[in-house]
Amino acid sequence: MSVTAWMAVAVFAAVYVLIATEWVHRVAAALAGAVVMLLIGATDAEHAFFSEHAGIDWNVIFLLLGMMLIVAVLKRTGIFEFIAIWAARRAHGRPYRLMVLLTVATGFLSAWLDNVTTVLLIAPVTILVCRRLGLPVIPYLIAEIMACNIGGAATLIGDPPNIMIGSRADLSFNDFLIHMTPIVVVLMIVFVLMSRVMFRSAFRYDPERAASVMELNPRQAIKDVRLLIVSGVVITAVMACFVLHTALHLEPSVVAISGGLLLLGVSRLRPGDVVKDVEWETLAFFTGLFVMVGAMVQTGVIGDLGEAAADATGGNLLGTAMALVFGSVVPSAVIDNIPFVASVSPIVSEIVASSGGSEEAGVLWWAFALGADLGGNATIIASSANVVVIGIAEREGHHISFWQFSRYGLIVTAVTVTIAAAYVWLRYFALV
Template sequence: MMVIINIVRETGLFEVLAIWAAQRAEAKPFRLLVLLALSTAGLSAMLDNVTTVLLMAPVSLAISNRLELNPIAFLVTEVLASNIGGVATLVGDPPNIMIASKAELGYLDFLVVLGPIAALIMAVFVAALWAMVGRTMTVAPHLQTAVLALSSREAVVDRPFLHRCLWLLGIVNVGFCMHSLIHLEPATIALLGASMFMLIGHARRKSEGAAELSFLADVEWKIIFFFYQVVYTGRWIGEGRRDSLLGRSVGFGDAGKSCGIHNGGALGVGNAIGRAG
């Protein structure tokens, strides 16, 4: 999903959404904050939440600067909204895909159970935002006029490419919803979708003579491996391998058993260190 969203970024879609939100909110700060939060949550439910924040944040910073507002409120709101939206679907967060693959859960299984919960949490979150910052956010009239004068059409970098990306994105999400009928795992559908996106993205970059044709360099590999480590560490602990894992993490390996680590857990580590001293 990170590959897909990084390719969609090149269309200017996120800038269009930000300008649309600003104009729909009539450049009123709290209304704009809520619309950006809802946009972030919606995108995060369909795509990857980490990359969604990385792409929405610069746009929000630009608008907050134009309105001379504190950007921290926008950034924190979008981070929390992305986590709330990402909870709702199978593809909204990398751990969701890992959990679904292991537990053999479908896209609709996640959406039916967690979708209403995420919507309820989002409503509570918006109410909390109003209580905390809603009454204090004000903007000068001339700044509102400047933001309302922005054109969303000018933000689109390549309109035909945007249309192709939106069609493909729709097909991928339909595939997620119907994966049990077509007998394909969500991860397989995501990989097929990413492959199609890379094909059209590669063709576009090549036609423009871009120096970098690969999209894999844009993937947040550190985040993926972090989630992988978290999930499998939890699995080891759940299977009763906590003591073995703890012994290996401090460098004892199998020798930790002879020091009492295997049977004594953290206390065994302390005793082993004490005896070594």
């Protein structure tokens, strides 16, 4: 490799260390890394801003921005509080039944909304409901995090790593529904059963508190009926376009940003108030990350790694798929799975291309997505949704330690990843 390529590797490794150790805020680290990549000539403005394969992936940026705008408007209707209160009443105050309803609702919502925004809205309400029932908050929050990471794996838009993989591999919304949703449904059922054992000490039923919750009226949580109806119409249209985007020849990013801007325009809300709720830090983080990864592509580092990986696997698709499922877990657990997927997806692309880009080789993308998504449950820092909930809990006086989370997360990750690997083997190798 050239001197510039080695410098790019050094910068990339240094940024990874800063992100993993949290010595510097991850957004600052990513943006600083992008600046250094530009200054050392590892990439340039033309490639960083306009290259399809070695620059900022604007499809990902605008897809996230569009969905964030939709959620920012939707949360003002009170629908998320409605769902939480409805779940508590449906559970009749029964602790385990409540956990099942909340985790299933969280998993379902995270498949259709970005999982960070899902937990951002559900977690505060969960804390409120648990306090009313006299239940320990932490087990419910941990269960929701894990359900969110599992449920988010089901669709293209459910988890940021899926968005990045879909963009890199040119996979459609329907592709994710067909290949990922079946195993996610199975994993959610398994997780619900596991939670009965893992969190059994938290299921303390208080009849008096349960009666007080039953007095809550979920309809009172709805703050703006008109906005809820309008939001429902726009979201239904957006979801329909996601499913039909290949026939309509519309990119998911175009659908999302169009829906977000349309909803913002007809909501009668002040745009300045709504855009404050957009996760601009997340978008900035993605931008810096894309520039750094693009520099690695531009200098040839990614291509060399891809060729080496392809040679190591010897073209054995099953071995490569299993390596991606299990091999993606550890790095996803040690650092946030977003930078991991951003850096490794070009390598997977190279491996798929070296296999002739055949339809059979597409299994590698699903193996990669499952490993990275499910690895997000292993530790506190493995997924952005985890970090968000930990912060919310901390502000409310509930400290969740690294090991308190991991003692559940490592078990859930081991079980779900093993089942996912079995699914990959059965569906794409044993039964074909």
